[in-house]
Structure formats: structure tokens, C-alpha cells
Amino acid sequence: MHDDSNVSPESRLAQACHYIDEVTGGISPPIQLSTTYARAPDYSYIGNYSYGRADNPSWEVLEKVCADLDGGADAKCFASGMAAVCAFFETVNTGEHVVAPRIMYHGSQDWLRRISARRAIGLSLFDACDLEDLARQVRPGETSVVWIETPVNPTWDVIDITRAAKIAHDAGAILAVDATVSSPVTTQALAHGADIVFHSATKYLNGHSDVVAGMLVTAREDDRWEEIKLVRTLTGGILGPFEAWLLLRGMRTLFLRFEQASRSALQLAQHFENHPRLRRVLYPGLESHPGHDVACRQMTRGFGGMLSLLVDGDAEVAKRIAGNTRLFVRATSLGGVESLIEHRASVEGPHSAVPENLLRLSVGIENCQDLIEDLEQSLQNPE
Ligand SMILES: *Cc1c(COP(=O)(O)O)cnc(C)c1O
Numbered sequence: 079m080h081d082d083s084n085v086s087p088e089s090r091l092a093q094a095c096h097y098i099d100e101v102t103g104g105i106s107p108p109i110q111l112s113t114t115y116a117r118a119p120d121y122s123y124i125g126n127y128s129y130g131r132a133d134n135p136s137w138e139v140l141e142k143v144c145a146d147l148d149g150g151a152d153a154k155c156f157a158s159g160m161a162a163v164c165a166f167f168e169t170v171n172t173g174e175h176v177v178a179p180r181i182m183y184h185g186s187q188d189w190l191r192r193i194s195a196r197r198a199i200g201l202s203l204f205d206a207c208d209l210e211d212l213a214r215q216v217r218p219g220e221t222s223v224v225w226i227e228t229p230v231n232p233t234w235d236v237i238d239i240t241r242a243a244k245i246a247h248d249a250g251a252i253l254a255v256d257a258t259v260s261s262p263v264t265t266q267a268l269a270h271g272a273d274i275v276f277h278s279a280t281k282y283l284n285g286h287s288d289v290v291a292g293m294l295v296t297a298r299e300d301d302r303w304e305e306i307k308l309v310r311t312l313t314g315g316i317l318g319p320f321e322a323w324l325l326l327r328g329m330r331t332l333f334l335r336f337e338q339a340s341r342s343a344l345q346l347a348q349h350f351e352n353h354p355r356l357r358r359v360l361y362p363g364l365e366s367h368p369g370h371d372v373a374c375r376q377m378t379r380g381f382g383g384m385l386s387l388l389v390d391g392d393a394e395v396a397k398r399i400a401g402n403t404r405l406f407v408r409a410t411s412l413g414g415v416e417s418l419i420e421h422r423a424s425v426e427g428p429h430s431a432v433p434e435n436l437l438r439l440s441v442g443i444e445n446c447q448d449l450i451e452d453l454e455q456s457l458q459n460p461e
Contacts, residue, residue: 087147087262088333094143094326109323110135132311136319140326144283147262147329148275150295152303154310155322159258159278160185161315162292166254166276167193167223168309169302174222175200177215179237182206182227183256183278184426190225206230207368209241216249224249227256228265228376229369232386232422232438234362236369236376243271252302258282259412263336264379268297281413282383284328285335289321333379335415335443340380342446346439347385349450354390355399355457357435361385383441384412386422389457393434397421400437402456405448412440417449 082089082096090096098105113130117123127133137155144153156162163186170176170193178190180203194201202215206227216224224246228237239255246253252273257265261282267275277283279291296303310316317325340363347361362373363381373381389396400408406419418440422432441449 090146091143091332092330094139094330095146097139107136107139107323107326109319111319131314131316134316134319134322136322137317140322140329143326143329144277144293145295147332148257148295149266149268150275150297151299153293153295154307155279155317155325156292156294156310157315157317158290159276159280159292160189161310161313162276162278162294164189165306165309165313165315166274166294168313169305170197170199170223172198173200175202175217175220176223176225177202177204177212177221177251178225179204179206179227179230181230181233181431182225183231183258184430186225186227186256206237207233207235209238209245212242213245216245216251218249221246221249221251223254224251225254225256227259229259229362229373229382229384231259231384232360232432232436234259234360234367234369234382234384234386236362236372238372239265239267239270239272239376243273247271259382259384260377261332261336261382261413263333264340264377264382268295270376273297274302279325281411282336283332283413284325285332285414286324286328287411287414287416289324289328291317291321291325336383337380338443339383339413339441342443342449343383343385343439343441344381345446346441346450346453350387350453353457356387357390358388359385360388385439385441387437387439388433389435389437391435393421393423396435396437397424399456402459403452404455405444405452406439406456414440415442417442417444 115127141153204211204215226237243253254274255267255272256276257267258278275295277293279293344363351359362369400419406417409418410425420438422438423430423434
């Protein structure tokens with residue numbers, strides 16, 4: 079690999095940081111399936127590899143590309159987003175204190191609640207739209223981690239990473255950012271002051287709804303990072319070599335996919351903003367959205383493909399509208415090439431804080447006019 083730091087990020091990503099296999103000249107990396115590695119007669123390793131749970135060359139190009147994409151010192155891939163979240167929170171010790179948003183990815187919050195109860199870790203939740211509340215919740219000298227997510231699912235409020243980082247650092251804590259929804263295309267969380275970035279690579283990074291994977295990217299290779307790597311090796315939350323290869327293949331088109339999804343989502347949001355069957359459209363690209371100003375500063379290449387519709391009616395009306403779509407697929411998840419619609423409260427279950435009339439859309443890369451017409455016809459026939 080040669081120095082390509084002077085070319086733009088989408089060029090580097092398209093070529094996987096100018097990857098060329100040193101043995102064959104192949105421009106797509108091989109998949110190493112071996113679980114173990116032979117030693118030389120003097121018992122030294124032939125390559126730098128020992129055993130499949132500890133290291134695999136199929137991770138290396140992927141991790142280098144992810145570190146590059148987020149401007150980090152190193153990146154590590156995991157078997158799923160949640161495997162990465164769990165590995166990260168393994169580094170928090172009994173007696174320490176964590177602050178996280180009240181509304182955040184429910185799996186991460188469930189895990190946090192569980193470990194905080196079992197390991198006597200303090201946990202405070204703040205109102206994701208209110209950084210003054212974050213400042214009140216941190217405990218200087220005791221809080222070790224502030225975890226945020228931006229934009230916030232499913233209201234898509236945008237948290238100011240620079241301000242959150244200052245609050246965390248002033249209290250002696252680190253800032254970890256779940257950047258799954260913004261993606262490194264539009265938000266460079268580390269450059270805004272975050273210490274660690276997390277991605278559910280299942281979503282935009284892979285983009286084709288066919289790989290479950292997670293990624294952590296660090297600003298520095300410090301003691302916590304060493305611990306995270308050790309946790310991955312010892313708990314075995316590793317990505318399969320074929321999944322690593324698929325993920326790298328999907329990622330090469332990330333900029334194209336994300337920018338198309340952002341363009342279409344903005345068009346949909348503007349088209350449906352004053353629709354008579356909707357009470358509101360929530361999208362950070364709309365001037366009416368409370369997070370719009372921060373989004374303009376922090377989301378530099380599009381506002382993303384996620385938006386929510388608050389329908390004029392109850393859960394039944396919302397579900398009927400979702401039931402009428404012909405192009406939007408009724409399914410959970412986000413960030414894939416195919417557009418999805420979901421009744422979020424049903425997905426999260428009876429304890430969900432999500433309004434019952436909210437429909438969440440993940441906009442894909444289909445023709446935008448087709449998407450608009452599909453939603454128009456679903457809204458016309460709520461019976
Ligand atoms: C999907 C998701 C996760 C969990 O990732 P998995 O790959 O499903 O384990 C975490 N955070 C956010 C914001 C997500 O959308």
C-alpha cells in the first residue's frame with residue numbers, strides 16, 4: 079500500500095486504501111479461512127498469525143480502511159454491533175459511573191442497565207436533546223464514560239459532539255459515540271473530540287442487509303484500547319473471515335449509497351412535511367427540526383437516510399399505513415440499499431418510549447419518485 083493520504087476519503091475507500099495483494103497483485107483481498115497457523119522448524123511463526131480467534135489477515139485490510147475512514151489510530155471489527163458495545167463496556171470497572179442518553183439504541187441500553195446492576199457501576203441517563211442535562215449528570219472524578227448516539231433514533235435529534243466531548247473531558251471521562259446512523263461519510267466524530275467511535279457495521283457500512291458486524295475506532299492506542307482487544311480475543315466475539323470480506327466489499331460504495339439516501343430522504347421529508355395525514359415529519363435536514371443548526375455544522379455531506387413520520391392517528395392507523403406500502407419493505411434495521419418502514423413502538427415492545435403514531439423510514443437507493451408515490455398511495459388509503 080502506498081501513501082494515498084492526499085486523495086479524498088471516497089477515493090481511498092473505493093480502493094480500500096489502494097489495496098494490492100503483494101503476492102498475486104489481486105485488488106480484492108483473499109479470504110483466510112485457516113483457524114491455525116504453522117510454525118517454522120525453530121518454532122517461530124511463519125507469518126504474524128497464531129490462531130483464528132486472536133488474529134486473521136482477513137480483518138486487517140477492513141480495519142485499516144475503517145481507521146482511515148474515521149481518522150482514527152486503529153480499528154477493530156466484531157461479530158456484531160452488540161459484541162463491540164459489550165467489549166467496550168467490559169473496560170468499565172466496578173465503582174465507576176457511566177452517563178448515556180435516555181433514548182438510545184435499546185440493545186445498548188439494556189446491556190448497560192444489566193452490567194450496571196450486576197457490577198455496581200453507576201448509571202445516569204440524560205435527555206438526549208439537552209446537553210445542560212448531560213453537564214448535570216456527569217460526576218467529576220467518578221464518571222469514566224459518556225456514551226452518546228447521534229442522530230438520536232427515532233427522533234433524529236442531533237447531539238453536538240464537540241460540546242459533549244468538552245463536558246466529558248472536563249469531568250475526567252472519555253466520550254464514546256455511536257455513529258451508526260450518521261456514518262463517517264458525514265460526521266467525523268473523532269475530529270469533533272470523541273475518543274472512541276462505534277458503528278453497527280450491519281447498517282450503512284455494509285449497506286446490503288447481508289452481514290451482521292460491529293466496529294470500534296479509537297483516537298489513541300491507550301490502555302483501554304489494549305483491554306478492548308484482549309476482550310475480543312478472550313470472549314471470542316470475532317467476525318468471520320467471509321463476513322469481513324463482504325463488509326469490505328460493501329463499504330467501497332458507502333459514499334455513493336449514503337449520499338443517494340440523503341438526497342432522497344431530504345426530498346421525501348420536504349415533500350411530506352405538510353401532508354394532511356401527517357402531524358409531523360422528523361428529519362434533521364428540515365429547517366423545522368430542532369437539531370437542524372447543529373446538523374448543518376456536524377453533518378457535512380448530507381443529513382442521512384433516516385426520517386420519521388408522525389401520522390395523524392393512533393397505532394392502528396400507523397400500522398395500516400405501513401401495511402399499505404408496496405415498495406417500502408416492512409422490516410426493522412437501517413442503512414441498506416432497500417428502503418424500509420417500521421412501526422417502531424411495536425418493534426421495541428411494551429416499554430418503548432416511542433410515540434405510537436411514529437413510522438420510521440430507512441431510505442435506500444431506489445428511484446426517489448417511486449418512493450414518494452408509494453408513500454402517497456399508502457397515506458391515501460389508511461383504511
Ligand atoms: C443496529 C444498531 C446497534 C446494534 O448493532 P448490531 O449490529 O445489530 O448488533 C447499535 N446501535 C445502533 C444505533 C444500531 O442501529
